[in-house]
Structure formats: C-alpha cells, structure tokens
Amino acid sequence: xxxxxxxxxxxxxxxxxxxxxxxxxxxxxxxxxxxxxxxxxxxxxxxxxxxxxxxxxxxxxxxxxxxxxxxxxxxxxxxxxxxxxxxxxxxxxxxxxxxxxxxxxxxxxxxxxxxxxxxxxxxxxxxxxxxxxxxxxxxxxxxxxxxxxxxxxxxxxxxxxxxxxxxxxxxxxxxxxxxxxxxxxxxxxxxxxxxxxxxxxxxxxxxxxxxxxxxxxxxxxxxxxxxxxxxxxxxxxxxxxxxxxxxxxxxxxxxxxxxxxxxxxxxxxxxxxxxxxxxxxxxxxxxxxxxxxxxxxxxxxxxxxxxxxxxxxxxxxxxxxxxxxxxxxxxxxxxxxxxxxxxxxxxxxxx
Amino acid sequence: xxxxxxxxxxxxxxxxxxxxxxxxxxxxxxxxxxxxxxxxxxxxxxxxxxxxxxxxxxxxxxxxxxxxxxxxxxxxxxxxxxxxxxxxxxxxxxxxxxxxxxxxxxxxxxxxxxxxxxxxxxxxxxxxxxxxxxxxxxxxxxxxxxxxxxxxxxxxxxxxxxxxxxxxxxxxxxxxxxxxxxxxxxxxxxxxxxxxxxxxxxxxxxxxxxxxxxxxxxxxxxxxxxxxxxxxxxxxxxxxxxxxxxxxxxxxxxxxxxxxxxxxxxxxxxxxxxxxxxxxxxxxxxxxxxxxxxxxxxxxxxxxxxxxxxxxxxxxxxxxxxxxxxxxxxxxxxxxxxxxxxxxxxxxxxx
Numbered sequence: 207x208x209x210x211x212x213x214x215x216x217x218x219x220x221x222x223x224x225x226x227x228x229x230x231x232x233x234x235x236x237x238x239x240x241x242x243x244x245x246x247x248x249x250x251x252x253x254x255x256x257x258x259x260x261x262x263x264x265x266x267x268x269x270x271x272x273x274x275x276x277x278x279x280x281x282x283x284x285x286x287x288x289x290x291x292x293x294x295x296x297x298x299x300x301x302x303x304x305x306x307x308x309x310x311x312x313x314x315x316x317x318x319x320x321x322x323x324x325x326x327x328x329x330x331x332x333x334x335x336x337x338x339x340x341x342x343x344x345x346x347x348x349x350x351x352x353x354x355x356x357x358x359x360x361x362x363x364x365x366x367x368x369x370x371x372x373x374x375x376x377x378x379x380x381x382x383x384x385x386x387x388x389x390x391x392x393x394x395x396x397x398x399x400x401x402x403x404x405x406x407x408x409x410x411x412x413x414x415x416x417x418x419x420x421x422x423x424x425x426x427x428x429x430x431x432x433x434x435x436x437x438x439x440x441x442x443x444x445x446x447x448x449x450x451x452x453x454x455x456x457x458x459x460x461x462x463x464x465x466x467x468x469x470x471x472x473x474x475x476x477x478x479x480x481x482x483x484x485x486x487x488x489x490x491x492x493x494x495x496x497x498x499x500x501x502x503x504x505x506x507x508x509x510x511x512x513x514x515x516x517x518x519x520x521x522x523x524x525x526x527x528x529x530x531x532x533x534x535x536x537x538x539x540x541x542x543x544x545x546x547x548x549x550x551x552x553x554x555x556x557x
Numbered sequence: 558x559x560x561x562x563x564x565x566x567x568x569x570x571x572x573x574x575x576x577x578x579x580x581x582x583x584x585x586x587x588x589x590x591x592x593x594x595x596x597x598x599x600x601x602x603x604x605x606x607x608x609x610x611x612x613x614x615x616x617x618x619x620x621x622x623x624x625x626x627x628x629x630x631x632x633x634x635x636x637x638x639x640x641x642x643x644x645x646x647x648x649x650x651x652x653x654x655x656x657x658x659x660x661x662x663x664x665x666x667x668x669x670x671x672x673x674x675x676x677x678x679x680x681x682x683x684x685x686x687x688x689x690x691x692x693x694x695x696x697x698x699x700x701x702x703x704x705x706x707x708x709x710x711x712x713x714x715x716x717x718x719x720x721x722x723x724x725x726x727x728x729x730x731x732x733x734x735x736x737x738x739x740x741x742x743x744x745x746x747x748x749x750x751x752x753x754x755x756x757x758x759x760x761x762x763x764x765x766x767x768x769x770x771x772x773x774x775x776x777x778x779x780x781x782x783x784x785x786x787x788x789x790x791x792x793x794x795x796x797x798x799x800x801x802x803x804x805x806x807x808x809x810x811x812x813x814x815x816x817x818x819x820x821x822x823x824x825x826x827x828x829x830x831x832x833x834x835x836x837x838x839x840x841x842x843x844x845x846x847x848x849x850x851x852x853x854x855x856x857x858x859x860x861x862x863x864x865x866x867x868x869x870x871x872x873x874x875x876x877x878x879x880x881x882x883x884x885x886x887x888x889x890x891x892x893x894x895x896x897x898x899x900x901x902x903x904x905x906x907x908x
Contacts, residue, residue: 232905233904235799236898238795261623261624261652262625263623263656265621267622268617268619270615270617271614271618272612272613273612273698275699277668278702279702279709281708311624313624315627317630346624347625348626349628351630357630358709359704359708362628362709362713364626364628369612378610439611443585444589452590487586547586548586548587554584554703557702
C-alpha cells in the first residue's frame with residue numbers, strides 16, 4: 207500500500223498535461239464543469255449533490271444544531287493509516303460528536319495546485335467518499351478552486367459539518383468537578399508520529415500508523431449506555447496535553463494523570479524516544495479524552511472497549527483541588543511533575 | 558485607500574518577527590490560543606463564538622435548511638471595492654440567498670502562510686466582521702491553520718453558510734419556460750476587472766472597482782413584493798456567460814440576450830476593450846441574473862432598482878425556442894451571434 211502511495215506522491219514526468227489539474231479547471235468554464243461532473247460528483251453521489259445549485263437543500267430538522275469547520279493542509283497527502291481525504295471527513299465529524307451532536311451533513315471545499323495529478327485528486331476523493339459512507343454523512347455541497355503552481359501545496363481541503371443535538375450534550379470542561387475521572391479512548395500520539403515519519407522518510411519497521419478514525423460509534427455507545435458525561439474532546443493539534451490544559455483553564459482545578467498507564471503503541475513510543483518528542487503533546491486524529499463523574503470511569507471504559515475504534519480505552523487520571531500546577535503528571539514512585547504547555551507544538555502540517 | 562492597501566501587501570522589512578504569523582500559531586499550543594483569543598475572537602465577537610468548543614451550538618430551527626461552501630484565494634488580498642474578507646462573507650451569503658434561503662450562520666476557516674503580517678490578518682478580520690454585521694449573519698465557528706512559507710499564498714479563507722428556507726424557493730433553471738424574461742441586477746464584469754487591474758498594477762483612472770456586495774436585501778425585496786421568480790444566480794466565476802450556459806443546459810431552450818442593453822461602467826468597459834476580454838465572461842461578486850415569467854420583468858426591475866446594491870438592474874433578454882445555439886447574443890441591427898462557452902476563463906484567482 208505504501209508503495210502505491212509513494213508512487214502517487216512522486217509523480218513521474220510521464221504524466222501527460224491532460225492528466226493534471228489546470229488553472230482553467232478552476233475558472234467556471236467548461237473544463238471546470240467537466241471536472242466536477244465527471245470526476246468529483248460520481249464519487250460522492252447522493253440526492254443532495256445531484257440537485258445542487260448554489261446551495262444544497264437539506265431536509266427540515268427539529269432540534270438544536272451544531273456547526274464546525276476545519277481546513278486540512280496535511281503533508282504528505284497519504285500516510286500510513288490514512289490520507290487527507292478521510293482525515294478531513296473524520297476530523298469534522300469528530301468535532302461534532304464530541305460536542306454531543308449527531309453529524310448530518312458536511313461540505314467539501316478543495317483548493318488545488320495547478321499541475322496536481324488528477325489521479326491523486328481521484329484517490330483523495332475516493333477516500334473522502336469511503337469515509338463519508340462509513341460515518342453515514344453525505345457531502346451535500348462543494349467548491350473547487352485552482353491556484354497557480356507554487357501558490358498552494360497540492361491539495362488543501364475544508365470540511366464543514368452540521369449536526370443535530372439529539373441527547374443533552376455534555377456540560378463541558380467548565381463543569382469538571384473534584385474527583386471527576388479522566389479517560390483516554392486509545393493509544394496516544396499515533397497521528398503526529400505517523401505523518402512526521404512519512405514526511406521525513408523515517409523508516410521504522412513496522413511504520414507508525416495514524417489513529418485517524420471516526421468517533422461516532424464510541425460516543426453514541428456512551429450515550430446509549432447513559433454514562434454521565436462531563437466533557438469530551440478529540441485530542442488533535444497539541445495532543446492530550448492541549449486538552450488537559452484547556453480543561454484545567456476552564457474549570458480552575460488541577461488535572462492529574464498517571465504517566466504509567468498512558469496507552470501507547472510500541473512503534474509510536476520508539477519513534478517518540480528517538481525524535482525526542484513528548485507523546486503527550488503529539489496530535490491524535492481518532493482519540494478523545496472523556497471526563498466522567500467519580501466512580502463512573504469503569505463503566506465508561508467498558509462501553510468504549512466494546513467499540514472497535516476505542517477498544518484500548520484507559521482511565522488515566524482525575525480532577526483534584528488546584529495545586530502546584532494546572533496539569534500534573536504522576537511519574538513512577540509518586541513523583542509529580544507539572545506539565546508545561548508548549549508555546550507551539552513541534553509538528554507543522556499534521557492535519 | 559489604495560495606498561494604505563498597497564503598503565499592506567508590500568510589507569517592509571521593518572516589520573518585527575513577532576508581528577508576523579509563525580508556524581507555531583497553528584500548532585494548538587499557547588501561541589495559537591493567544592492568536593485566536595486576542596486577535597480573532599474580539600473582532601468577530603458573538604454569543605456563539607464566546608461559547609465555542611469543538612462546534613458551535615446553534616438555536617433550534619424549524620424550516621428546511623440550505624448549506625453552501627466557498628474557498629477564497631483571491632490575489633491581491635485587497636482591491637478597489639473590496640478585499641478577501643468581505644468577499645468571503647458576501648460570496649457565501651449570496652449563494653444562500655439566490656437559493657431562496659435566509660442566511661443564518663457562517664463558519665470561517667483561515668489558512669495562513671508563515672510570515673504573514675499580523676496587521677494584514679487583522680485588516681482582513683476587521684473586514685470579515687464588518688461584512689458579517691452588515692448582513693446580520695454571525696460567524697459561529699472557525700479554524701486557523703498555518704503552513705510554512707511558500708506552501709500557500711498569504712491567506713486563503715473558507716466560509717461555509719447555513720440558511721433557512723423561509724418562502725418557497727425559486728423553481729430553478731430547469732423550470733425556465735419559453736417567453737421567460739432575463740434580468741441582470743447591475744453593471745457586469747466589475748469584480749474580475751478590478752482584481753486583475755489591481756494584481757497587474759494597471760493604472761486606470763478612475764480605477765475599476767469590484768461589485769462585491771451582499772444580495773440579501775435585493776432578494777428579500779423581490780420575495781416581499783411577490784414577484785414570481787423562476788431562477789436566481791449570482792454570476793461569479795465565468796461571469797454572466799457561465800450562468801446563461803448552465804441555465805440553457807438545464808432547460809433545453811435558447812437564451813437570447815441583447816448586447817446593447819447590457820449594463821457596464823465606462824471604466825470596466827474601457828479596461829475590457831484594452832485587455833481584449835469579453836465582459837460577458839468576466840466574474841461578478843455582487844451581481845445576479847434573475848429569470849421571471851413573461852410580463853413580470855418590469856415589476857422585478859422596479860423592485861430591484863429600489864435596493865442600493867441593485868439600483869442599475871436591467872432586463873437583458875428572454876427564453877426562446879431552441880435555435881442555432883444554446884445562448885445567443887443579439888448585436889446591433891438584429892445580428893444574432895452564438896455565445897461560446899470558454900473552456901476556462903482567462904482570470905485565475907479572482908475569488
């Protein structure tokens with residue numbers, strides 16, 4: 207699989223000009239209509255796109271809505287465990303589900319660099335379509351822009367999602383209380399390490415793979431089991447550390463995590479050690495932090511472990527009275543180290 | 558005004574590194590939180606953004622929804638009559654209103670190039686905020702990514718909008734009938750010519766200005782006056798010509814327009830002649846095409862002329878039985894010329 211992807215990201219000179227994206231593909235004329243009608247729409251086909259004029263017409267809804275937007279600029283476009291297409295779908299869908307919403311519709315906006323191979327675009331769109339089918343959320347409207355060579359890097363994608371609030375959403379991090387328990391839904395730092403290894407050509411064996419995945423089923427399962435949820439957050443840019451700092455800021459308490467139980471894959475751990483990166487600050491793309499009231503973590507972890515994407519969920523810590531620092535890591539032998547908030551994380555373009 | 562804008566787009570070397578966007582601003586750490594909290598949120602402040610977690614929580618709605626997305630990659634960022642910020646708001650809002658929806662909420666996603674002056678970002682955001690206030694549509698959620706120098710060109714913006722269908726939306730171009738009358742809401746080709754002149758440093762006096770503007774009031778006025786509307790479309794990329802070709806395709810009839818009545822500003826006309834561009838194919842950003850049943854154009858034009866943004870609306874043509882071509886331009890002395898559909902329009906990065 208990797209070799210296929212590498213051949214895509216290292217285009218040979220044999221690719222004909224007609225197999226590449228041209229500036230004219232973005233200019234509203236016949237070429238643009240053909241690109242959209244022949245290459246894009248068939249992959250994403252659904253009742254909304256088929257009727258699309260300037261805007262998609264969506265069915266009436268009755269509940270409260272949630273809306274989220276994300277642009278994806280990941281480099282390389284393809285990496286072990288995912289690609290920019292599925293990442294764009296899961297990233298936006300996950301932002302909706304951790305807010306307590308059922309994802310209903312997403313939009314897809316492409317910024318393409320002149321000269322991009324159409325085959326690469328088609329691979330990405332196939333991945334978008336498969337991811338959208340997996341989560342049952344149609345791409346209802348879209349946009350395509352082309353910029354001259356050098357004005358963007360291959361493909362940037364924006365996905366914006368709208369969901370419906372079905373159950374009562376989690377109260378949010380400002381509602382965290384002393385004694386609340388903290389869970390992480392799977393091994394951390396996989397996405398950032400996978401993308402960085404792919405980008406820098408680091409040859410780990412086995413290669414670290416991204417955790418890019420939808421969290422829809424996991425959150426739905428928690429809701430169906432009536433586990434009381436204080437807060438949910440997918441730990442993307444800035445990793446687990448960024449979520450803990452934001453939550454500590456919001457509630458004014460100290461969050462304490464136990465380093466020895468933090469789940470990690472051996473290949474991710476090895477790469478982090480080699481590269482000198484703290485996995486707590488490395489991005490995830492299908493892993494969330496869950497806060498539940500005291501005594502509820504066992505049930506929450508059991509529910510999460512029943513779902514494929516969160517089968518390795520673990521309780522990692524708790525909320526304590528404000529102490530020496532907003533976030534504290536407990537090391538072996540009870541040593542407590544404040545967790546710094548990095549000024550900026552060390553990995554650009556990981557999502 | 559132009560001189561201020563030029564100084565923004567030609568940054569002097571005197572700008573300190575701290576006054577520029579850094580890669581770290583996009584990495585989920587403290588710098589990113591500060592950029593968003595100190596520079597972005599205060600400008601766009603509203604009840605939704607103040608509470609924003611991963612997704613904005615929107616009030617319940619009862620009707621059918623409409624959703625549209627657009628990315629903006631215009632170069633230069635500032636041009637006579639507008640800038641990328643207001644363009645991004647009006648462009649998305651206009652797509653909703655011509656679909657018959659009342660715009661309710663928009664999202665704002667920024668892709669920033671490392672090294673961009675923060676002052677430029679602030680100018681753009683001030684413009685986004687002013688445009689959003691003008692149309693009464695809050696920016697409810699957002700995203701900020703930073704890519705390394707050279708991986709994007711200054712700022713790309715995605716705005717995605719959600720609206721509610723209030724009245725019955727126009728039937729759409731497939732419903733166009735013989736005898737239907739075609740209206741254009743104002744002078745054409747202004748946006749494409751203004752952006753191109755600014756980009757190429759062409760010194761026309763007076764400079765051509767963009768028509769970038771919201772069409773909310775104009776469409777609302779038509780609806781309030783119960784003018785029967787067959788189809789509406791803002792004539793953006795590909796200009797008036799692209800709309801006419803799409804509509805002719807949809808309905809299977811011939812659309813005939815009278816060249817002598819096409820509204821144009823003298824400075825736009827002069828620039829088009831000098832540059833050898835056919836204004837029919839040049840983009841607009843606040844000008845729409847309206848189709849109404851036979852005999853209704855006089856009333857529709859009168860209503861449009863009562864609104865500031867469409868004060869120069871004109872009836873330009875009609876729907877006829879399929880003839881020699883899908884779109885026909887009537888020249889002086891009744892000469893009828895088929896209007897070609899360009900393969901790609903000649904102006905990249907105009908929106």
